[in-house]
Amino acid sequence: MSLGMEAFAATTRFFCEEHLLTVDERDQILWLFGDDFPFSxxxxxxxxxxxxxxxxxxxxxxxxxxxxMGAVSENAAPGYVKYSFPGGINMIFSSIPVAADDLVEGAVTIAKPFMDHAGLDIRHCGPSYRAVFDTVPARATAMGWRAVTQDGPVHCCHTEVAAKHWVYPPACLASWRRPLEVAFGALRIVDKTMGCDLRPLDPAHPLAGSSTGCGAGGAAPG
Incomplete structure (x- = not known):
């Protein structure tokens, strides 16, 4: 599927109007299409x-x-729904735990609704696509981001994929503030389980060494 900037702009504008995205979150999402985005x-x-x-x-x-708006529900379960929009954007809404952050007792959390993360879904498994996926941690380190790899298969939110990298931006970066997921491999829907491979804690989090999410690999240096 070809990703469409115009479709992303229209879809994210709609969710701003519905008060499900802030203008700042929308700007972050649209920066994904910038030539200067670190993982373009x-x-x-x-x-x-x-x-x-x-x-x-x-x-x-x-x-x-x-x-x-033309969206199709691809995956829905109590506390979770995923909508597929024309142009290659999927919007997911959840109230279930999806991140190790959600399990930190007593943690101060962001007021909902908020963008937990954005994700890049590389479904093709050919060598060139795998090469792009494999370079993500080194790219993150070179750019001052932090990275955590989840070796597959990775299960979360009623789905399974082959592997994931998670990257976390430097605190000084104003144009991107949330975790970015890069997923590799075909998506498999799992009906009977939500999985346990939650989004890992940012390696900069004080508890990251003891709780990175079930199934998470080690953090890349940086």
Whole structure:
């Protein structure tokens, strides 16, 4: 699927109007298409991009208006729904734990709704696509980002993929503030389990050494 900047702009504008994305979050998402985005090669290799938004209650989201925008529900379960939009953008809304951060007792959390992360979905498994995926941790380190690899298969939110890299931006970077997921391999829907491979803690988190999410590999240096 070819990713469409115009479709992304329209879709993210709609969710700003619905108060499910902030203007700052929308600007971050659209920066994915910039030539200066640090992982632009992974964006070009991706079949789709997803934006995962944490909400208080998935059931109260404006589902009829979302479907009227041309979205198709690809995967839905209690506390979780994924919508596929034309142009290669998938919007995910959840109220279930999706990150190791969600399990830190007593942690101060961001007010919902908020963008938990964005993701680049590289579904093709050919050597050139694998090469782009494999270079992500080294690229992150070179750019001052932090990285964690989840060796596959990786299970989370009723799905399975072959592997994932997670990268976390430097604190000084204003144009991108949230974790970025780069997933590799075909997506398999799992009906009976949510999986346990949560988004790992940022390696800069004080608890990162003891809780990186079930199935997470080691953090890349940096």
């Amino acid at each position: 090669d992974a964006v070009r290799a991706a079949d789709t991009v997803h934006v995962h938004v944490k909400v208080e209650d998935v059931a109260t989201r404006p589902h009829q208006r979302i479907r009227a």
